[in-house]
Amino acid sequence: xxxxxxxxxxxxxxxxxxxxxxxxxxxxxxxxxxxxxxxxxxxxxxxxxxxxxxxxxxxxxxxxxxxxxxxxxxxxxxxxxxxxxxxxxxxxxxxxxxxxxxxxxxxxxxxxxxxxxxxxxxxxxxxxxxxxxxxxxxxxxxxxxxxxxxxxxxxxxxxxxxxxxxxxxxxxxxxx
Amino acid sequence: xxxxxxxxxxxxxxxxxxxxxxxxxxxxxxxxxxxxxxxxxxxxxxxxxxxxxxxxxxxxxxxxxxxxxxxxxxxxxxxxxxxxxxxxxxxxxxxxxxxxxxxxxxxxxxxxxxxxxxxxxxxxxxxxxxx
Numbered sequence: 001x002x003x004x005x006x007x008x009x010x011x012x013x014x015x016x017x018x019x020x021x022x023x024x025x026x027x028x029x030x031x032x033x034x035x036x037x038x039x040x041x042x043x044x045x046x047x048x049x050x051x052x053x054x055x056x057x058x059x060x061x062x063x064x065x066x067x068x069x070x071x072x073x074x075x076x077x078x079x080x081x082x083x084x085x086x087x088x089x090x091x092x093x094x095x096x097x098x099x100x101x102x103x104x105x106x107x108x109x110x111x112x113x114x115x116x117x118x119x120x121x122x123x124x125x126x127x128x129x130x131x132x133x134x135x136x137x138x139x140x141x142x143x144x145x146x147x148x149x150x151x152x153x154x155x156x157x158x159x160x161x162x163x164x165x166x167x168x169x170x171x172x173x174x175x176x
Numbered sequence: 177x178x179x180x181x182x183x184x185x186x187x188x189x190x191x192x193x194x195x196x197x198x199x200x201x202x203x204x205x206x207x208x209x210x211x212x213x214x215x216x217x218x219x220x221x222x223x224x225x226x227x228x229x230x231x232x233x234x235x236x237x238x239x240x241x242x243x244x245x246x247x248x249x250x251x252x253x254x255x256x257x258x259x260x261x262x263x264x265x266x267x268x269x270x271x272x273x274x275x276x277x278x279x280x281x282x283x284x285x286x287x288x289x290x291x292x293x294x295x296x297x298x299x300x301x302x303x304x305x306x307x
Contacts, residue, residue: 084211085210085211085212087210087212087280087281087284088284090208090209090210090284090285090288090289091208091288091292092207092208092209092211094207096209097207097208097209097216097218098207100209100216100237101207101216101218101235101237104216104237155211156211158211158212158214159209159211159214161214162211162213162214163214166214
């Protein structure tokens, strides 16, 4: 299994598309984890134990990638040898970057003012933006197969994910 | 991760933070972003009629290395021509700040911000020449 990387979608026997059924993903992940649980291999030969352990590790990684829309899109592009977040690619649509800057400034101001309501408001806007990008990715990856546009949208989604994570952290800090 | 003294110095005392008037025909703006870290960088330069950069300001949201890279380039840019500015390489920034390999992309971001700002001022000048 080290030689050919196992496709994450195949691992959970789900169709390789962006718009996936989260319930099926979750339940097939649990099945894989249970089938490869160390308890089942207590008296098995070392080689089988090793394979089960590797599969369980792989399943963890695969699940964490597939359940996140941003990571899932990035992974699907990687299957086509596209690195969505290549260091050398720093060009983003100006209006998107302006919006990022504006969100960052508002988060900073709200943090200083300990204004949780404003932070929730921004989180709500980010959620809306996330949903619209997810819809776009479904269309671009599953229907139009437009990988160039999908890469641009994936970059935006990764950005938004980062802001969401940061805002959650700020809210947590203020809650303490 | 341990930051170099120079990164810490720029991070703790960033030079030239702020904005210039983006509607000023002598001001060029460069905005770039790196999804991997979620960094956003805005660099503004004020260029006089002789093509010399008189002032530079930046605003960066990102890690210490991204802030230090943009702070450093605003210092470097003042007094240079836009051609000299355009020639600044990310490797010079990375070397000056002793950036570790995982942070090289921050210097790439700063280099690209300069190039974007220069492209913007050139576009403004070209538009003015046509008018």
